[in-house]
Amino acid sequence: MTGYTQSLDLACGVLLVTAVVIVWRRRLTAIIRTFAVQGTALAAIAGILAVHARDARLGVVAGGLLALRAVALPWLLRRALASSGSRPSEQETRPQVNVTASLLAVAALTLVAYAVSRPLAALDPSPASEAIPVGIAVTLAGFFVLVTRRRAVSQLAGFLLMDNGITATGLLTTASTGLLIEAGVSLDVLLAVVVLRVLADRMRDAFGGTDLDDLRELRD
Amino acid sequence: MTRLGIAGGIIQLVVVTGCAPLLTGVTRQVRARLEGRAGQGIGQPWRDLRKLLRKEPVTPAGTSELFRIAPLVLLATTAVAAAVAPFVTTASAIGPAADLFAVVALLALGTATLALAAIDTGTAFGGMGASREITIMALAEPTLLVAIFALSVRAGSTNLAAIVTATVHNPAQVVSPAGVLAAAALALVTIAETGRLPVDNPATHLELTMVHEAMILEYAGPDLALIELASSMRLAVFLGLLATLFAPWGIATTAAPLALAAGTAVFAAKVGLLGATLAAGEVFTAKLRLFRVPELLAGSFLLALLAVAASHFLGAA
Numbered sequence: 001m002t003g004y005t006q007s008l009d010l011a012c013g014v015l016l017v018t019a020v021v022i023v024w025r026r027r028l029t030a031i032i033r034t035f036a037v038q039g040t041a042l043a044a045i046a047g048i049l050a051v052h053a054r055d056a057r058l059g060v061v062a063g064g065l066l067a068l069r070a071v072a073l074p075w076l077l078r079r080a081l082a083s084s085g086s087r088p089s090e091q092e093t094r095p096q097v098n099v100t101a102s103l104l105a106v107a108a109l110t111l112v113a114y115a116v117s118r119p120l121a122a123l124d125p126s127p128a129s130e131a132i133p134v135g136i137a138v139t140l141a142g143f144f145v146l147v148t149r150r151r152a153v154s155q156l157a158g159f160l161l162m163d164n165g166i167t168a169t170g171l172l173t174t175a176s177t178g179l180l181i182e183a184g185v186s187l188d189v190l191l192a193v194v195v196l197r198v199l200a201d202r203m204r205d206a207f208g209g210t211d212l213d214d215l216r217e218l219r220d
Numbered sequence: 221m222t223r224l225g226i227a228g229g230i231i232q233l234v235v236v237t238g239c240a241p242l243l244t245g246v247t248r249q250v251r252a253r254l255e256g257r258a259g260q261g262i263g264q265p266w267r268d269l270r271k272l273l274r275k276e277p278v279t280p281a282g283t284s285e286l287f288r289i290a291p292l293v294l295l296a297t298t299a300v301a302a303a304v305a306p307f308v309t310t311a312s313a314i315g316p317a318a319d320l321f322a323v324v325a326l327l328a329l330g331t332a333t334l335a336l337a338a339i340d341t342g343t344a345f346g347g348m349g350a351s352r353e354i355t356i357m358a359l360a361e362p363t364l365l366v367a368i369f370a371l372s373v374r375a376g377s378t379n380l381a382a383i384v385t386a387t388v389h390n391p392a393q394v395v396s397p398a399g400v401l402a403a404a405a406l407a408l409v410t411i412a413e414t415g416r417l418p419v420d421n422p423a424t425h426l427e428l429t430m431v432h433e434a435m436i437l438e439y440a441g442p443d444l445a446l447i448e449l450a451s452s453m454r455l456a457v458f459l460g461l462l463a464t465l466f467a468p469w470g471i472a473t474t475a476a477p478l479a480l481a482a483g484t485a486v487f488a489a490k491v492g493l494l495g496a497t498l499a500a501g502e503v504f505t506a507k508l509r510l511f512r513v514p515e516l517l518a519g520s521f522l523l524a525l526l527a528v529a530a531s532h533f534l535g536a537a
Binding site: 006010012013014016017020024098100103104106107110111114133134 | 395397404514515526
């Protein structure tokens with residue numbers, strides 16, 4: 001095992017563990033803190049690949065990921081949470097599926113991710129492609145969080161988790177996506193977060209809470 | 221059965237039995253100091269054991285033989301686990317018994333017998349304690365198995381001695397994702413299995429919150445002494461497993477007296493340090509609600525499962 005393989009594996013391990021922690025924790029403040037760690041791990045993956053491939057563009061992508069995922073997005077989420085007031089009911093995720101079942105579901109999703117990505121890894125066996133299951137597992141876990149949470153901010157967390165997984169999968173499969181595409185996707189995510197935050201604020205003004213179940217009924 | 225294994229087995233049995241109450245004393249002392257109390261000294265558990273052993277044996281009316289043999293089974297299974305696991309040397313006294321499944325089964329057998337004895341008393345608290353203990357055990361045992369199994373994938377054997385030998389020869393394995401995940405899972409299981417905070421409060425005497433203490437409520441005298449000793453030894457065995465699987469440095473690989481002495485000293489130091497860390501962590505944690513405990517254990521099971529998965533898909537390269 002070389003230092004490259006080991007550091008890449010370690011960064012992927014951190015990515016996976018932070019995804020589990022996000023499913024596990026109830027407090028949104030803790031979830032946002034975990035996001036910063038996950039963003040750092042994602043940037044580390046890009047950085048490690050950049051150093052390995054001696055690719056300056058990938059290095060720029062790593063820097064951008066660090067700024068966006070580890071600093072900007074957690075900051076925006078924290079702002080969204082702060083504006084929702086200090087009521088404890090707004091600070092918790094209130095999942096639709098209880099936490100134990102969620103964790104077991106994520107365990108199953110990880111195995112699914114491993115099963116479906118084996119052919120991908122077999123195409124070009126390298127340390128990076130061996131780690132593709134991690135990216136897909138994080139994507140699936142993010143999707144799971146997205147569909148099982150009630151509050152707008154916690155759904156946002158699921159969306160970002162899914163996006164982190166997609167970015168990780170992208171980095172691990174093709175180390176040479178164009179800089180422009182990468183920047184476009186990242187700005188898209190930033191825009192989505194800003195839009196969702198505005199939407200959450202509007203919902204709170206209109207209904208006093210962001211419980212999406214309340215939105216099922218039509219009103220005048 | 222080698223000389224190294226036999227020497228290790230005897231040393232481990234003596235050291236674990238002799239020092240386990242001291243380990244309990246150390247954890248209590250650390251906790252007392254951090255809470256601003258003077259503490260009772262690390263020798264207090266031994267003094268308690270001596271006091272209990274001198275008392276006359278009393279058993280509640282209406283209990284069966286099971287109640288009387290349970291402390292012996294608990295102590296015997298823990299002692300065998302302490303003797304065969306590779307703590308001081310990389311060889312084991314009884315090779316086949318150092319298998320991952322055998323050691324976990326031995327430790328589970330002790331707990332299950334004690335739970336049966338608690339039901340045997342027929343009291344409300346005994347039954348409640350047994351029910352809670354089995355709930356926790358049913359979730360913790362699979363995690364324990366899966367976490368150690370993740371480590372055995374690399375060693376190619378489920379024998380603990382083989383796993384430890386492989387780690388000694390290739391120390392870089394420990395910092396791989398599989399190693400880190402398995403360590404986290406095993407640490408959580410250790411807390412659950414030895415009844416420490418946040419799963420169970422070892423110092424509680426409030427019936428509604430206790431798990432382990434509720435099971436042994438009816439024991440007195442020498443029987444209680446055996447159970448207390450066995451509980452201390454369980455803590456030492458679990459912390460020892462954690463230390464030997466993830467930080468096997470200093471373990472004796474030859475039967476030279478110096479190597480054995482060094483192995484013993486390092487083992488005692490590692491377990492003492494882990495115990496002190498555990499106690500220091502407990503000061504800052506509150507007991508979880510009982511219904512939140514499965515959440516914690518499901519989380520640790522997931523970590524263990526991810527460790528196995530990671531050792532397959534990341535370790536293959």
